[in-house]
Amino acid sequence: MLFTAVLFIVLKLINSRIIGTFVMPHGGIALDPTHFNTTNATAKNEAEILHKSCQEVGHVIDSLDPDLVFLSTPHGISDLNNFVLYLNPAGYGKADTDNCQCPPCCYSIKIKLDNSTSIDLIQAMKTYTNISGLSAFGPPGQSEELFPLRWGEVIPLHFLPNINRVKVVILSQPSRRYTQDVSMIPELLELGSNLYKYLEDLPQRVVTIISADLAHTHLKSGPYGYSDAAEPFDQAIGQWVMTLDQSVLTVEAAKYVDKALSCGYTGLVMLHGMMHAGELSSWKQTLYANYHPSYYGMMVASFLRTSHIHDSL
Numbered sequence: 001m002l003f004t005a006v007l008f009i010v011l012k013l014i015n016s017r018i019i020g021t022f023v024m025p026h027g028g029i030a031l032d033p034t035h036f037n038t039t040n041a042t043a044k045n046e047a048e049i050l051h052k053s054c055q056e057v058g059h060v061i062d063s064l065d066p067d068l069v070f071l072s073t074p075h076g077i078s079d080l081n082n083f084v085l086y087l088n089p090a091g092y093g094k095a096d097t098d099n100c101q102c103p104p105c106c107y108s109i110k111i112k113l114d115n116s117t118s119i120d121l122i123q124a125m126k127t128y129t130n131i132s133g134l135s136a137f138g139p140p141g142q143s144e145e146l147f148p149l150r151w152g153e154v155i156p157l158h159f160l161p162n163i164n165r166v167k168v169v170i171l172s173q174p175s176r177r178y179t180q181d182v183s184m185i186p187e188l189l190e191l192g193s194n195l196y197k198y199l200e201d202l203p204q205r206v207v208t209i210i211s212a213d214l215a216h217t218h219l220k221s222g223p224y225g226y227s228d229a230a231e232p233f234d235q236a237i238g239q240w241v242m243t244l245d246q247s248v249l250t251v252e253a254a255k256y257v258d259k260a261l262s263c264g265y266t267g268l269v270m271l272h273g274m275m276h277a278g279e280l281s282s283w284k285q286t287l288y289a290n291y292h293p294s295y296y297g298m299m300v301a302s303f304l305r306t307s308h309i310h311d312s313l
Contacts (some may be wrong), residue, residue: 002270007091018199018278019064019305021208021271022057023241023264024156025298026075028098030054031107031155033098034294035304046291053288055301058105058159060302065203067162068114069168071213073244073265075152076172082107082132083191085118086147088171096310105301109154114167121169121198129187130174156211164190177266182254185269189250192273200278208269212264214290215256216298220296229259234297238290241301244280246272262297275303 029036032055033047061069078084093110118133119140125131137145140309157163177184186271199206214237215230216222234258240249257265275283288300 009304012183015054015306017056018196018206019066020061020273021062021210021275021283022302023212023268023271023299023301024054024057024159025050025213025215025300026073026095026152026155026211027294027296028096028151028155029294030300032097032100032105032143033079035097035105037099038293039229040293045104045295046289046293048234050289050291050293050298051244053162054159056288057300057302058161060304061207061209062083062161064207065205066166068117068202068206069163070159070171070199070208071153071156071168071172071205071211072171072209072270073152073269074173074177074263075150075211076170077134078172078175079132080084081176082130083174084172085122085131085133086135086172087115087118087135088112088113088138088145088147089141090146091149091153091168091170091243092146093154095151095154096182107154107158109149109157109163110146111149111157111163112167113147114169117167117202118169124193125194129191134172146185152211156209158281173266180288180294181265182255184266185250185254187233188266189273190212192270193277194274195270196274196277208271208274210264210267210282212262212267212299213262214262214264214299215292216263216296217259217261218294218297224261224297227259227261229256230292230297231261234290234292234299236297237262238287239267240272241285241290241299242286244272244275244283246276278305
């Protein structure tokens with residue numbers, strides 16, 4: 001009986017857990033820096049590092065051999081108030097690089113969406129938060145049409161070499177994030193905690209990806225102008241990655257986010273809630289890149305699950 005119990009613990013730790021979480025940008029510069037229109041050598045080098053870091057993370061994810069990818073996007077088809085999950089059996093979309101649109105710079109993906117898990121997740125989570133689902137052009141789980149995707153989903157997933165081998169669950173952040181990101185912090189931490197509990201109990205090997213860019217106000221010439229909040233915000237996010245100190249994310253970075261204008265902030269807070277629920281000490285973090293070669297910041301980071309099998313034994 002003892003051997004059976006121990007074997008069950010080991011199998012659960014190996015096969016039924018979130019095996020890694022990742023933060024990936026969705027900026028076109030990271031997708032393909034060869035068309036980045038700048039004469040600044042430092043900016044070109046940073047863009048290349050971001051691109052190569054995304055490629056490396058894609059190979060790390062591939063090596064983990066996940067069955068399911070859970071992706072959070074801030075630029076999906078969104079509801080005013082609800083977090084929404086995409087319910088079609090498959091999705092398709094295209095993304096452009098900065099300074100080079102399609103054609104000739106065409107990047108597209110077609111993915112299998114795990115609509116049955118998404119529907120079950122909605123039912124499991126509805127008592128905790130505002131969460132719903134969206135089906136495009138047909139009944140949930142039955143539409144023959146492909147759910148429309150864009151850069152927030154396409155660019156991170158494009159770096160996964162075998163994306164066709166896995167199924168994907170996509171969570172779209174609500175559009176109230178534009179004005180309520182700081183007030184959403186408690187809700188996001190709770191959502192992350194409950195998502196962790198749900199995903200951890202799935203039989204599949206799960207990887208989570210937060211599609212996120214950082215401050216959008218690094219340059220006066222950018223579309224959102226310059227703010228002195230941009231640099232300290234991006235630095236605080238980098239510090240959070242390296243320390244997993246919640247106060248750095250929810251207090252320090254929160255002081256700057258409304259002026260920094262980060263589309264990824266709500267996803268990062270949700271991610272912290274997930275990792276906290278799984279014990280912060282059980283994650284090994286790596287910050288691959290944190291740069292702003294253009295007006296917006298981009299970061300590539302991983303949090304791999306460390307094994308506590310021997311401790312459990």
